[in-house]
Amino acid sequence: xxxxxxxxxxxxxxxxxxxxxxxxxxxxxxxxxxxxxxxxxxxxxxxxxxxxxxxxxxxxxxxxxxxxxxxxxxxxxxxxxxxxxxxxxxxxxxxxxxxxxxxxxxxxxxxxxxxxxxxxxxxxxxxxxxxxxxxx
Numbered sequence: 174x175x176x177x178x179x180x181x182x183x184x185x186x187x188x189x190x191x192x193x194x195x196x197x198x199x200x201x202x203x204x205x206x207x208x209x210x211x212x213x214x215x216x217x218x219x220x221x222x223x224x225x226x227x228x229x230x231x232x233x234x235x236x237x238x239x240x241x242x243x244x245x246x247x248x249x250x251x252x253x254x255x256x257x258x259x260x261x262x263x264x265x266x267x268x269x270x271x272x273x274x275x276x277x278x279x280x281x282x283x284x285x286x287x288x289x290x291x292x293x294x295x296x297x298x299x300x301x302x303x304x305x306x307x308x309x
Contacts, residue, residue, distance in 0.1 A: 190265060191255065192243065217278060
């Protein structure tokens, strides 16, 4: 059973790379490109929707959400193209990682966090200040 899980993990990893390739291919429909880029970026991102330290739910995205997203996007891409992308992903398996890609993902998450902070900060600060004034 452990060997089956390892093979499944390798297949998922290969499919994520194949989706990243698909997101950049002009033959793929635009909606599949957007979905492929989003799923691949999330799967490769160091930040999870549900942090892994949360009991029981922490691995939910790794074990359910990511594989379902991959299956959905694979369903959107024509079979012949997906086979081609999987072959290309298998060729790239031993190649070095992209530090520029990792930096782009981290930058994207930092920008999203900064935007959320900018959006919520005045509301949180004014709610705290209003609560403090009401008690005096």
